[in-house]
Amino acid sequence: MNIGIVGLGLIGGSMAWDLRSLGFHVLGVSTREQTCEKAIAKGIVDDASVNLSLMATADVIFICTPIAAIAPTVEQLVPYLSSTAILTDVGSVKAPVVKAISELWPNFVGGHPMAGSTQSGIGAAMRDLFVGRPYVITPTETTPTLAVDRVEEIARSLGSHIYRCHPADHDRAVAWISHLPVMVSASLIAACMSEVDPDIVSLAQHLASSGFRDTSRVGGGNPELGVMMAKYNRQELLRSLHSYRQHLDRFINDIEQESWEVLQQNLEQNQQNRKNFKSC
């Protein structure tokens, strides 16, 4: 089977590398000639090109571009595709992508391999990036079953844990555990920096320890990624933010009212509930 990878960054490059070593014939496309050369030189792909016509012989094609580039890329790609070609993507928001791409190419199934690194680009590509990580596949009522099964089979071969759900359910779930934490964490950094006494700011910066480091980590991360998730998952993110504000207000109220027993119970409940989240 020929696999096409469009976008040879961290995700696309790592996926190409694993699939090639599993015995697939892997063809890669990048907008940069230099990336194509690197991918071939490192043995990440069998062949690479800046021209989408390379995808003409691909049976399953993974679109691994940034999310804003997915639809424009598929529009350019469609004229080259064989009639049975299966398309999938790796975008971190699914409902708008699935809607847009299904209209361009019905033999499409959305996907989201939940792996990453703080680094990016073909130079950051690594083997086994997806092992033990969730890979969400998001078919709709109209997605061809063969496409779903084929993409799932390939994702499973990467060592991922497969989850199947509706695009909207994916977006709601990741709003809670991925996109909301970014805004919660970002607000923490912004609030700390609003302290008007520079001596207190300096003292706080020196005393900050693992608690601040961990709570502020994702809010101090890649700004482009933060804007992207807010833009594409805006409705679900806002829903989770409004709920978050209500819970924040309850904690504030308990402290204002000195309701220490209620606060104790809520923190105990939290301690228990957190254990049910994977990776915690």
Next chain:
Amino acid sequence: MNIGIVGLGLIGGSMAWDLRSLGFHVLGVSTREQTCEKAIAKGIVDDASVNLSLMATADVIFICTPIAAIAPTVEQLVPYLSSTAILTDVGSVKAPVVKAISELWPNFVGGHPMAGSTQSGIGAAMRDLFVGRPYVITPTETTPTLAVDRVEEIARSLGSHIYRCHPADHDRAVAWISHLPVMVSASLIAACMSEVDPDIVSLAQHLASSGFRDTSRVGGGNPELGVMMAKYNRQELLRSLHSYRQHLDRFINDIEQESWEVLQQNLEQNQQNRKNFKSC
């Protein structure tokens, strides 16, 4: 010099152990006979007792009990103290402690060694717990200089980085970087668990990764510690929480208004500002 340690838990036990190996004669008091026996058996102290009268020969005494027990302990301790004895404590909130204890024993200086572990008790005591960690000393206008210098000298011998500031400044700084993060993080767990669709909750629990893990960590921590910091640092915590809510509202507003450039700028500013916090 004789050092007294009242409260042989993680902090008191670790401090006793280091000070004894630095050549101080270390006397420990615990409310539990078993803890005294363990401390002697492990070589953490030279002598230990459940009776505060053991502190009669101590030159500098560290009160290492939970914060609520500091004042009652000092009240019981005072009758045994030599007239030149210097008292200090290790509580994580300083203004109320310094006020209460200075009235009981004027030769007192507040302190806060900012080290810890998820474990507690004499069994968790370890060598070099304070090396490279901040140790805040909080004298007031009326604190005897000799007491400040003596406690600072001992804290420095533990390998800590010393900071001197007013108790109120300490409490304001730790509200930002230690107490506010707990409530921000706790609200995240509570909000996620309020999702009404159990399938989404289950999916979110399975997909949760390092972002959720780190942002939720301190909010899912020890409930007693959370209540304690809220109770003793209530005013400063509320001040930081109200500021936090304003910044959260700005992020919500930017997303509602689709002000992507403003959001991008704020996240870029965050990314830069976070680098100025130690341990980040």
